[in-house]
Amino acid sequence: MAHSEHRYNVEVQWTGNQGTGTSGYREYSRDHVARAGAKPEIAGSSDAAFRGDPTRWNPEDLFVTAISACHQLWYLHLCADAGVCVLAYRDDAQGTMVDSPEPGRFTEIIxxxxVVIRSGDDVQLAARLHHTAHEKCFLANSVNFPIRCEPLVELADN
Known part of the structure; x- marks a missing residue:
């Protein structure tokens, strides 16, 4: 299979200058806007623990979301190829980050x-496909900490 390269261009613009720029740690807002082409803007900030706006997305939220969404998209693809019909999918993902004197970092994502699949489809196959999705996930392959997957697959009621 030929390798291809993909580029992702985004713009992140700081909108938190409250008149004196970064003249002091408490003198500016962490607010920013992320843009990518014609897509809707994402209102961002830092985590509230770091003086951010808790009503806005922070980089850590977006990071965990990206890992979860990548896994989901691979899983749906694999199920479609395997003849497993997914009717519903919801992930309650959780990331753990350690903030320490050394550089902070994520230590785990769960x-x-x-997943709800069509009645009569193979529950064991549907569960196993999560492992394959994890192996194929571009983002999971790009991080240096464990990502655990604790799936629950159920059959739809008729």
Whole structure:
């Protein structure tokens, strides 16, 4: 299979200058806007623990979301190829980050996908496909910490 390269261009613009720029740690807002082409803007900030706006997305939220979404998209693709019909998918993902004197970092992400498949489809196959999705996930392959997956697969009621 030929390799291809993909580029992702985004613009992140700081909108938090409150008149004196970064003249002091408490003198500016962490607010920013992320843009990518014609897509809707994302209102961002830092985590509230770091003087951010808790009503806006922070980089850590977006990071965990990206890992969860990548896994989901691979999983749906694999199920479609395998003849497993997914009717619903919801992941309550959780990321753990350690903030320490050394550079802070994520230490783990736990994915908890809850999947409903068509009645009569193979539940064991549907569960196993999560492992394959994890192996194929571009983002999971790009991080240096464990990502655990604790799926629950259920059959739809007739």
């Amino acid at each position: 994915l908890r996908p809850r």
